[in-house]
Amino acid sequence: MKDVVVVEDDPDIQSLIATIFSMDPRFSVTGLADTAEDALEIVRTTKPEVIVLDDRLAGALTGSEVVPQLKEAAPEAKIILFTAHADMLARVVDQPDIDAFLLKTDTGELLPLAQQLTNMLSLL
């Protein structure tokens, strides 16, 4: 079972991501956060395999700003930056701690991407 933490301040999108992961029994959403500060707390405790992270969050820190701390808290976690800002890709392309970038409109690709990052696809 791969644990997933969802960091997203839009409750509808948060619920959507959690529902998408619930479609694959090999994933379990173990934490939901709407601020980077809460996310850090949850990630320190749960050490998830996947973190789905929005950039614009409710708290003082943005998603991309908290990435290094998240990676430090859970070095094995695969971080997917999941945002509606298309131009974020250019800004985060050189940030090695971000494992993948996905636009929010491409929700259909979220699960396959998480499966790929956690080496599940090779097991299928």
Place this chain on the structure above:
Amino acid sequence: MNSTETLAQPTAGAAEAEAAKLTRALVNILSDSEEDQGRQGDDQRAILNILEDLDTERSRLESTQAALMNMLDDLEVERRKVDRTNIELQEVNEAMRSFVATAAHDLRSPLASMVGFSSLLTKNWETLSDEKRRTFITTIDRQAHKLTWLVNDLLTLSSIEGGALSTQPELVVVAEAVAGALSVSSFDTTHVSVCCPADLVVRVDPVHLARIIENYLQNAFRYGEPPVRVTARLQGGMVEIRVVDHGAGVPPEFEPQLFHKFARADLPSTRSKKGTGLGLSIVRGLAQANGGRASYQRNFPRGSCFMVLLPTDEGPYR
């Protein structure tokens, strides 16, 4: 005869001849000297003429130099104008880039929910419980409304900025417009206090007035804190409507951009708010289109006061 005596005592005739000769020589010398003097005078005049010409030329050059200096000054002024225009164009470009990026982001967010949940419904209809289906459809519906609101905002703003907004002014009772805006608000407006003379009337497009008050109320609920108060009064031949809240107020450094497109102060307290960032720019555009003016001032001791001045029946906008 002694030859020495002959030489020492010339004859008188010879002396006269010698003297005449000398005289002629002197006359010739004098004549030559006069000619020389004449030539020198000519040369001097020529030199003076040349000097005069040079002086004239110098004056002309000085004038040309002065004209060139003026042209340089003018060019410098023009260069500064071009520099300023370039900076303004860069700012407009940056604002446009930022506008497109923000609009794209804000359009994608509700779209993501709609696409995501409709896709889940399509692929998993048989296995989803009725409750889940209803939840997903409700979310799609909510996000569709949000998207509609945003698109309408963008279209309204586009009409305002393109000068294509038509206004159909008529007499509107302000108290009725305020009551109408409060009744359709998506926020709980039960505790909003209203102070407005019943006979206060403005001459504006009623749809635009409703939108102005609704946007101000949304702003107060979304970014401010209760109590929220709406007041209206006559002010300098116009009607002034104020919407006051008691939140943290607008950061002073953000005030100049307050009525700009997608203007949202990037603060921890505002990041989670889901406004389009177009509301106040629409208010400003609608107020101007109806012959009025939108403005902001800090409310003391705390909070924000958003105002709009609108023409009365006797006002200039008829």
